[in-house]
Amino acid sequence: SQQGEEDPQALSIQEGENATMNCSYKTSINNLQWYRQNSGRGLVHLILIRSNEREKHSGRLRVTLDTSKKSSSLLITASRAADTASYFCATPRRGGYQKVTFGTGTKLQVIP
Amino acid sequence: NAGVTQTPKFQVLKTGQSMTLQCAQDMNHEYMSWYRQDPGMGLRLIHYSVGAGITDQGEVPNGYNVSRSTTEDFPLRLLSAAPSQTSVYFCASLDGTTDTQYFGPGTRLTVL
Numbered sequence: 001s002q003q004g005e006e007d008p009q010a011l012s013i014q015e016g017e018n019a020t021m022n023c024s025y026k027t028s029i030n031n032l033q034w035y036r037q038n039s040g041r042g043l044v045h046l047i048l049i050r051s052n053e054r055e056k057h058s059g060r061l062r063v064t065l066d067t068s069k070k071s072s073s074l075l076i077t078a079s080r081a082a083d084t085a086s087y088f089c090a091t092p093r094r095g096g097y098q099k100v101t102f103g104t105g106t107k108l109q110v111i112p
Numbered sequence: 113n114a115g116v117t118q119t120p121k122f123q124v125l126k127t128g129q130s131m132t133l134q135c136a137q138d139m140n141h142e143y144m145s146w147y148r149q150d151p152g153m154g155l156r157l158i159h160y161s162v163g164a165g166i167t168d169q170g171e172v173p174n175g176y177n178v179s180r181s182t183t184e185d186f187p188l189r190l191l192s193a194a195p196s197q198t199s200v201y202f203c204a205s206l207d208g209t210t211d212t213q214y215f216g217p218g219t220r221l222t223v224l
Contacts (some may be wrong), residue, residue: 030211033212042202101143102154102156104153
């Protein structure tokens with residue numbers, strides 16, 4: 001089964017609204033990362049939060065991490081049509097980056 | 113910097129044929145990885161390398177070979193293509209100082 005599981009699988013919002021996506025994972029991690037994938041393209045790194053951090057901001061992105069619940073959330077504020085993409089969380093496990101696992105993603109559609 | 117490049121972008125093979133997917137990066141990263149992405153499955157790690165001359169298996173290595181003779185290049189070889197290998201393949205390299213993965217644009221492979 002996937003180490004990281006995003007929720008919801010799909011999300012449709014109006015431009016200007018906020019979008020929240022969640023990620024749950026199973027084992028101990030060094031850090032948790034969020035990536036964006038536009039249709040037909042490779043993944044682009046958005047933000048990394050380390051296991052000793054609880055919240056991190058980058059522009060319109062806000063990521064939280066709750067290691068006790070093994071969960072993270074990604075909030076995109078004031079969404080734009082260009083934010084339409086799939087969003088993945090990635091969780092490198094302790095013991096080596098090579099054990100990074102990606103979830104199945106949240107497909108976000110922002111309607112202009 | 114070109115980042116991570118992959119060739120070809122698209123490929124159609126017949127069952128039993130072999131081919132090599134090329135991947136190169138110009139960022140002097142030690143870590144490189146190959147993933148496949150299938151609908152509803154997220155990204156799954158095929159093989160990875162922690163430096164020139166060092167490779168190891170990921171989650172789904174069967175049917176694939178890799179080698180790493182230089183820091184820059186990390187080719188993925190399909191020995192005898194099967195329809196189950198129809199997928200989109202992504203190569204990635206890791207910046208070890210920031211834990212950020214950089215992905216190539218992907219190769220869409222169809223095996224008939």
